[in-house]
Amino acid sequence: MGGTRTLDQCLKRALLYRLSYQPIEVVQDNSPAPQRKIFPGVNSIGRRAARCLSCRVRLLDRYLFRELLTPLAYCLGALVLLGDCFSLFSELEKLQERQLHFFDVLAYSVAITPEFLVLVMPITLLLALLYTLTNLSRSNELTAMRAAGLSLGRICAPFFLTGCLLSVAVFGLNELVVPLSVEWKNNILTRYVEKAGDVDSKNEFRNFGFTNARGHRTWFISKYLVATAEMFKPKVKWQPPDHSIQQLWADRAGRTNGVWTFYNAEIFSQADDNAPLVPTLLTNVLAMPDFDETPRQIRSEIKISSYQNLKKNRSSDIPLADVFAYLRLHPKLPPKDSGWLFTKFHGRIAVPWTCLVVVLIAIPFGASTGRRNLFVGVAGSIFLCFGYFVVQQVGLALGSGGHLTPWLAAWLPNLIFGALGLVLMSRVR
Numbered sequence: 344m345g346g347t348r349t350l351d352q353c354l355k356r357a358l359l360y361r362l363s364y365q366p367i368e369v370v371q372d373n374s375p376a377p378q379r380k381i382f383p384g385v386n387s388i389g390r391r392a393a394r395c396l397s398c399r400v401r402l403l404d405r406y407l408f409r410e411l412l413t414p415l416a417y418c419l420g421a422l423v424l425l426g427d428c429f430s431l432f433s434e435l436e437k438l439q440e441r442q443l444h445f446f447d448v449l450a451y452s453v454a455i456t457p458e459f460l461v462l463v464m465p466i467t468l469l470l471a472l473l474y475t476l477t478n479l480s481r482s483n484e485l486t487a488m489r490a491a492g493l494s495l496g497r498i499c500a501p502f503f504l505t506g507c508l509l510s511v512a513v514f515g516l517n518e519l520v521v522p523l524s525v526e527w528k529n530n531i532l533t534r535y536v537e538k539a540g541d542v543d544s545k546n547e548f549r550n551f552g553f554t555n556a557r558g559h560r561t562w563f564i565s566k567y568l569v570a571t572a573e574m575f576k577p578k579v580k581w582q583p584p585d586h587s588i589q590q591l592w593a594d595r596a597g598r599t600n601g602v603w604t605f606y607n608a609e610i611f612s613q614a615d616d617n618a619p620l621v622p623t624l625l626t627n628v629l630a631m632p633d634f635d636e637t638p639r640q641i642r643s644e645i646k647i648s649s650y651q652n653l654k655k656n657r658s659s660d661i662p663l664a665d666v667f668a669y670l671r672l673h674p675k676l677p678p679k680d681s682g683w684l685f686t687k688f689h690g691r692i693a694v695p696w697t698c699l700v701v702v703l704i705a706i707p708f709g710a711s712t713g714r715r716n717l718f719v720g721v722a723g724s725i726f727l728c729f730g731y732f733v734v735q736q737v738g739l740a741l742g743s744g745g746h747l748t749p750w751l752a753a754w755l756p757n758l759i760f761g762a763l764g765l766v767l768m769s770r771v772r
Contacts, residue, residue, distance in 0.1 A: 407501040415471035422467055426459045427452050442535045454528035457520045461513050465697040469705050469728055476709025495771055499706050506702035513695035522662050546570050553644045555636055555672045572598045572638035588613035605629045643668035661687050682749055686742035689753035700757055703764025707771050731760045
């Protein structure tokens with residue numbers, strides 16, 4: 344391969360310069376003139392060697408990027424294609440029950456791809472790294488690079504950069520693309536047939552209530568339309584600074600210019616919870632700018648309440664925007680809910696960095712010299728990665744149950760296996 348020959352030539356040239364550039368003895372004469380060097384051409388040779396070394400490094404990085412990204416693209420495309428086909432075949436009966444058409448099924452396969460892409464990205468990176476490092480090790484290219492004076496960490500710098508970029512990409516997919524794709528998928532499933540339990544895709548919620556602990560307001564809504572943020576038969580109960588109790592009843596409410604507007608509204612006053620309701624205001628249209636609950640916060644309340652009721656334990660199921668919106672309504676959560684929600688929060692940030700941890704695990708096994716260590720290295724790295732996912736799920740479960748600090752529960756596998764990868768890298772010869 345042309346790229347390999349160019350790399351070998353550059354490495355040999357750099358090694359030749361390194362071996363030939365020996366310290367030059369400085370000779371002084373008895374004259375009062377300053378020190379002078381016997382061979383003035385050495386400086387130009389050193390400059391040429393430095394330029395060759397910098398060229399070698401840039402070429403080396405491009406070469407390693409190409410060697411990694413090629414199998415990474417092949418593995419990623421193959422796994423995504425297999426995953427989509429497997430999902431479609433396993434859910435074929437459900438798709439038929441939903442009465443989806445051919446183009447609906449194609450759209451559904453596109454909608455499930457981002458979520459599956461986030462799941463297989465660390466595994467794909469692991470396989471591509473093992474393949475790349477094993478080829479470099481078996482062809483003695485790693486030995487030549489290290490003989491030229493490059494450390495293992497410097498050689499693997501493109502791999503670390505790839506791991507960081509993929510971690511950022513996974514985080515962006517989780518926050519920006521996956522929520523939209525999940526919503527799109529649910530909308531496709533319920534396009535023709537709706538079933539009980541389709542909470543994520545429902546636009547209409549009945550007999551829904553929530554509490555804004557920060558604003559000391561409690562809402563009860565007979566019917567709420569998510570798409571238009573429209574309420575029917577809303578009732579709001581709050582406590583003003585005079586410690587009395589106020590209640591607002593209306594036939595309908597909507598969001599107009601960022602302000603909740605109630606129609607056919609009536610306000611009642613109470614001295615305390617046991618006192619009778621006393622009407623204080625009756626009007627056709629009533630704007631309440633003090634009610635600062637936003638449709639996004641109400642939607643996050645619906646989603647997180649559904650997650651709590653269904654006891655979902657996945658770490659990537661609640662976007663950070665929904666968590667922040669929920670915390671604005673509930674600044675002081677009970678310990679049980681606080682542990683569960685903050686574990687989700689830290690898990691949302693920690694999980695994408697699995698890609699970087701995978702790099703730390705794969706390098707010491709894939710870069711080990713000797714053909715007899717090939718299968719041992721591949722099997723060992725895969726075993727460690729599966730162990731990583733087991734520790735990750737156990738940590739999230741302990742954090743959600745309140746048995747472990749939320750941030751530690753989410754970051755524990757990254758800390759353990761990242762440190763283990765660094766220790767193993769330091770022992771690679």
